[in-house]
Amino acid sequence: MTAADTFTGRVEPVADDLSPLWAPRSVAVVGASDNPAKWGYWLASGALSGGGRRAVHLVNHRGGSVCGVPVARSLRELGGPVDLTAVVVPAAVVEETVTDALDLGSRALLVISDGVQRLPGGSALLRDLARRAREAGARLLGPSSLGIVDSAQELRLAWGHFTPGPVGIVTQSGQVGSELAHLLHRHGSGVSRFASVGAQADITFEELLAGLAAHPATTAVIGYLEGVRDAAGFLSAARALRAAGKPLVVLAVGDSAAGSAAARSHTGALTGSMDVLDAACRAVGAVRARTPAEAAALAHALAAGVRPRSDRIVVVSDSGGQGALAADVAAAAGLRVTPLGSGTRARLAEALPDGPAPGNPVDLAGAGEQDLSSYAAAAEAVASDAGAVVLTGYFGRFGVDSPGLGEAECAVAHRLTRLARTVPVVVHSMAEDGPAVNVLVRGGIPVFSDVETTLRAVAGCLRWERAVARDVPAPAPVGEGDRCSYPAAREMLREAGIPVPEAGTARSAEEAVTLAGSWPGATVLKADLDHKTEAGGVVLGLRTAGEVAAAHRDLTARLGLDSVVVERMDERAGVVEVLVGMRHDPVFGRVVVVSSGGVEAELWRDTVLELAPVDEAGATAMLTRLRSHPRLLGWRGAPGVDIPALTRAIAAVSRMPVATCEINPLRAGADGVLAVDALVFRGHSEEETA
Structure with missing residues (x-):
């Protein structure tokens, strides 16, 4: 069971007391079985193993006995209240079982049953079950959960064997969680608390993760992710674990999709979802592992105090x-x-x-x-x-x-x-x-x-x-909005404190010649397009009035433009081109990106990123992670660039209140930086688009 069928219509929880789930005074297993090949057997035998700490009730509509214990035919036969009800029945009777459990006074429901969300109207049914549970003062975990374990409480309601130990596991895949528990056992370690979240109709991955911060038996945590739905909750939970001195190891799967900005900027195309998750882990002081084996080994070592x-x-x-x-x-x-x-x-x-x-x-x-x-x-x-x-x-x-x-x-x-x-x-x-x-x-x-x-x-x-955790704002959804004109983008950069060359807009060849004559040296003419270079919309190194006029006439005619930007060309020697960008990740919000710049940025993919904003110290640390960092310090006798000016520009971009900003290139030299091209989308909030 994985999070592939995760229920996405969840409403926000109104209660946060999960003690009935983890420390119930009584447990009922509905769907108990004597067949070791069935889930009902594992839950029944597991529940009975903690029978010395709590009352255990087994329920099966056939009656009889399971593991030598008499079985009730329904929850209603039990009469008295049950704190935690574990549901392992066919999907079609889950609703009836949950109704009976709530009527009996259950304050926590563990729904192992799979396929509920695939029933006709399944999403609406899950939404309704979660709402009814919360209105009754109860919480629901699942459906499609592999189960829960709390070793200190002798609570085992899951398939498989779990060795007690110091590591907490919260997983969006029950099978991966089981593998992690097995790997810990092989290392001579074990599990303090285990939770397979299933479809997360009510109780979420983030809530369960946060709960481990105050769990005395847990000294390290593994979280397996197939997707983050509540980024603010994830960041908050990870910070709480860090503050409690409990290392969080994140194991995740992801693809290379970089959000809607990828098609329109290098900043999007250069970064994938796992890059952003790594940045989120750095921001909260967590570490990411590549495989279950690495995650288990790392959590074991961290729990041992290495x-x-x-x-x-x-x-x-x-x-x-x-x-x-x-x-x-x-x-x-x-x-x-x-x-x-x-x-x-x-x-x-x-x-x-x-x-x-x-x-x-x-x-x-x-x-x-x-x-x-x-x-x-x-x-x-x-x-x-x-x-x-x-x-x-x-x-x-x-x-x-x-x-x-x-x-x-x-x-x-x-x-x-x-x-x-x-x-x-x-x-x-x-x-x-x-x-x-x-x-x-x-x-x-x-x-x-x-x-x-x-x-x-x-x-x-x-x-x-x-790792040093730092504060980052809660992610806020922002639409991409409209592209700013290049002159408007230049003005936004200038107001942010980022130097730009002298420039103006010319509607005629004569205006272009006049502008070019107002500064010494070469001139650049630019079309106001998303990707100027790819469209042949940039003409460099113009030094005479004739060259400027001819370039203006060519650009306007060939590209169908009314005007072009006339800009003083940066002719400094020993300059290093850097890409600096900011975009909105659909999960974690604002992300600042630094890369080797120029038209080959995507070819070399020498890229680092962090959740935004960053200060100048954070920007400096980003630069040191670039493979091309030696070029910034001076390579083969070249002068080093003005690092403080570069870090100020990176920090400024990370604070800009826009959806997307990309400076490519930001030309860094020994005497400062100069933004010679920029792409900016203003963005808008969800309220503005509603």
Whole structure:
């Protein structure tokens, strides 16, 4: 069950008390079954597993017994109130079941049943069920939910097995959520709270995410997204988790659609929905993972408290090959494996007197086999010189393959767990489990079975540690509106504090010649079109009156124009062309984009973006992420550009009250910036278009 059939007619919730869902005093499972192949069995057996904490009622219209417990034929037979009713019946009888549950006084409804939204009038039915639930003081999760789990409450109403642990999962796909829970179990971790949102007729992904901020048993969170419907709610929930010190790992799928602006500006064409989601995660201090495996590993490491002190790691290995591979993977993940300081080399030489010349990676070169304590001694020696210590190789398998070495290996594992109290320690082991691995995991050291997962987890922990949440406005829908004329766009930029060249509008060749004569140097003639260059609407380097007049006559005749813009040409040497734009994302609102500029911007796709607005410090950070950033600083003897002027322009664009603004190019030189082309759509609010 996924969010592919997500109900989109949801009305806004009027209540936010979800305690009956997570801490019910009584539970009823409607559709209970004795068949392990059916949902009704998993919900019934799960509910009964928490029977020591609450009353559990099983309901099936056939009666009889399930899991040895007598079954009522209907909810009405129960007589007394039930806090939480789990519904796993055919779609056609969901409405009747929900009605009975509300009449019985249920304050929370978990609807597992699939297909309700595909019934004739299904959307209207869901809207009505959600409204009736809220009017009765109840909340509804689903339909098409895989279920819920709260380990501390011994509440398990879901298909599958869930190991208790510190990680909360909120998912828009039940199956992906199950995979995440399974992966956490393989890492020796588990789930504190699990919620599959289903179609979100009432209770939303964002509400459930926000609820984890105050959930004591949760120390890290994974949110799986197939779409954000409430961007303000998502941002608020993520900020609340950050403020509570609970890392949020976002796993998402998306396409490259960039909204309505894509067809009309480079700013839209250069950015996709995942780029914007990444920007949203940065704004609220969350981190995004690419796969369920990466998300589970990262959440496990974050929940274990891995907080790298810097991007410099020290790799300790019992194999030169594995150490070298770890160094390569670390570099690809954005970590540094650099030479050790002299003091660290001295300590390492003292700890391993018969070992090879100390370096990074640290190659034990057989020392570990001769003396297992070498692993701990090496890690302890390098700890003060490392943002994190990564152990990779055979350690963990000694006690598995040679049981006589198990006790000594466990003693080393205990030393490593003590070291992990002062510096993060993460282990890649060829053993997935075993006595020493169990010691490491119980001591809070994450252990992974492949080196890429290990290093990406470390890098993700560093991203979270370095992230700084900032305030961004709540997204407000804005229509694209009409394109401003180029002269009007120039004036808007000038008023925003962004320099533009001298220019004017000429309706005749004579007027064009007069304007061009008012400044020294070359002149540019421009047609007032969306994409001037592509339409052949830009003529550069005009230096004589004859050239200006001829270009004016050609443009007006060829393109059917009444007038053209006559503009002084920027002839500064050592200039770098940059694209700076702002657009409205349909989900997260205003987005500021910076890219390599000019007519080949889409070819090189050297682009960074953030949710708008940004200040000058934020703009500076954006520039450092460009692949072309060295060009801005001065490349091969060229002078560097005026970075403060460039960052002021980026910040100014991010604050402009328009739907779309694109300066391409913004020409940045050592003596400042100059906007020599701009495309602006004013925009309008939804109220103005209603």
